Amino acid sequence: MDLEDNLLMMPGPVPVPPRVLRAMAKPMINHRGAQFSEIYDDCRRILADVFKTENDIFVLSGSGTASMEAAVGCIADKNDRIISIENGKFGERFKDLASRYGSVVPLEFEWGNSVDLDLIEAQLKEGAKAVTMVHNETSTGILNPAEQVGKLAKKYGALFIMDGVTSLGGDNVFVDDWGVDVAVVGSQKCIGAPPGLSMLSVSEAAFDAMEKENLPYYLDLKACKKSADKEKTQTPYTPAIPLFYALQESLHIVEEEGMDARIKRHCTGAAAVRAAMDAMGIEMFPQLDEYSAYSNTVSAMKAPEGMDSETLKKEMMKAGITIAGGQAHLKGKIFRIGSMANVSYRDILSTLQQVEIVFKKSGVVSELGPATEAAIEVLDK
Template sequence: MDLEDGLLMMPGPVPVAPRVLRAMSKPMINHRGAEFSAMYDDCCEILADVFQTKNDIFILSGSGTAAMEAAVGCTTGKDDVVVTLENGKFGERFKKIALRYGKVNPLENEWGSSFDLGEVEKKLEEGAKAITLVHNETSAGIQNPAKEIGKLAKKHDVLFIMDGVTTLGGDDVKVDEWGVDIAVVGSQKCLAAPPGLSMASVSKRAFEAMDEKESLPYYLDLKAYKKSGDKSQTPYTPAVPLFFGLQEALHIVKEEGMDARIKRHATCAEAVRAAANAMGIEMFPQLNDEFSHYSNTVTAMKAPEGVTGNDIKKDMMARGITIAGGQDHLSGKIFRIGSMGNVQPKDIILTIQELEVVLRKRGVISELGIGVGAASEVLDTLL
């Protein structure tokens, strides 16, 4: 397969617009000069709308995991307890990060299953400094109840740290309204920029927690980012070409408008689910309450009987479309189709069309067109 002709339909990285790639080819500039400062401010201004926040926003040269570690490492000391909510790979990652800096009181669910808010509150009643949540667990295709967790965090006076890596820029995320003290996002997901940058919004309350710590991480010191950010700079050398790309990607976000962007993401994901349902493919997440939902940026489906998720992934790759399989113990059991970034209805239709061919050859379905038809009916609402 020619990589330039292939279609990425995985939960990040996502295809990048040609104008973003062109922006990255600009000549280098002085990263301590006025031109960089103007670019930094421009990015933060647009990101404030994406985050729906008045909090400080910082851009880190590092992936979403770097921002996750910055959030936990800057607020958690060795004697502090963090309640970590885990129902997928990235909730598990938050737990592992928290164990490096403090103590953990984990709530560990089956991957893809809803949290019991009563159980969450019991954990908080035992005492904690912070609670972590992955808003959209892409490993399992489930969106977790950030608004409700935020209410519990406020009730028990703990910091609310949220991974919004795969919702910010593609779904409705109300950082201030939900009381999120630190929210993080990665560049290569819904924002449709190249990998390598992450962004964090940080509340005054989170900074107050940092003042209580004896030591902070060095490279991921958010107080250092605050000091430099007040001067429209980064504390350490930024990945300038990635900033060029991010700025252009954020201009695309601004031009589309967040309301339209959120609707497009939600509709594309709904179309994938409609196609799966029409073909008799079962969703993977187990939604056991009214507060959890299917993800609006990736659809996780159970592999049909007699076929593995890896088989489907391999067959789709041979047809020029890259989707994702399951991670860790879910390998082979599920497959996942991303619908984030600048994904368009035609991308969804092409993906479903090729998936139908793959499934018919594997003996899962007997006729073509039923999935495409179901997806098309949903996508017509965008026209």
């Protein structure tokens, strides 16, 4: 199969528009010169609207995990109490990262279930330097209560470090209003750029808390600030210039669409997926409460009885559509469909039609059409 004909409908990397790909072909420039400074400043300007923050914003030449490690590695020392909330694969990753640097208090919930705010508050009462949480847990398709956790962290004097890797740029995120001290996003998710960059916002309180003697070297956020505050905005070390070209072009697309319209498009696309699944009797995987919600950038569903989700993935791939399965102990048990970044309504309908075809051939559904019609009804609104 020609890769150019493959439709990526997974929770990142996402399809990259031709204008973004073309941007990466620009000539190399001096990363200490005025041209790069203008690119970096332009990216940070648009990102301030994506993050809804007045905090410092930096771009690291590394994936979202690099920025997660920068946040924890600069703030946490070995004796610092760090509360790590986990209800999915990426919450687990945040917990593991934090354990490399601080004294972690793991708050582990069943993957796909909501978090317990009372339990989080009880641990915060015991004292903590920071609390980490994934806002949009793509491994299970659940949107966690970042606003409530941010308020609890502030109530008890803890920093709030939030993985917004798959929500920023595709869903409502209000970094300043929610009291997020460090927020992280990846380039290859809702921003719609190629993998390899991550962006993070850092509050004054977070900088004040960076008291440890030896900060990480390459991921030193104080070094990032020192370089960014120069007359010509820079990064402390050599940046991935072609990826900065791509990021700038992707952010121009975000700006042209407008954040409100972009968020609405993501929400509508995910709602169409859920409507189609309901029409086929396919159960959503997340178990919600009053503070959690279904993700608006990736939908996670239980595999139908009698069909392993890995089989569904293979059948979809034969048709040129890539969806995602479950991770770790959820492999084979759930499947996931992304609706983020530049994925169009046509892409979503094509994917849902093919899922319906696979299910019809496998005897999961008895007829073709109801799922697609249900999705169209949502998209037409």
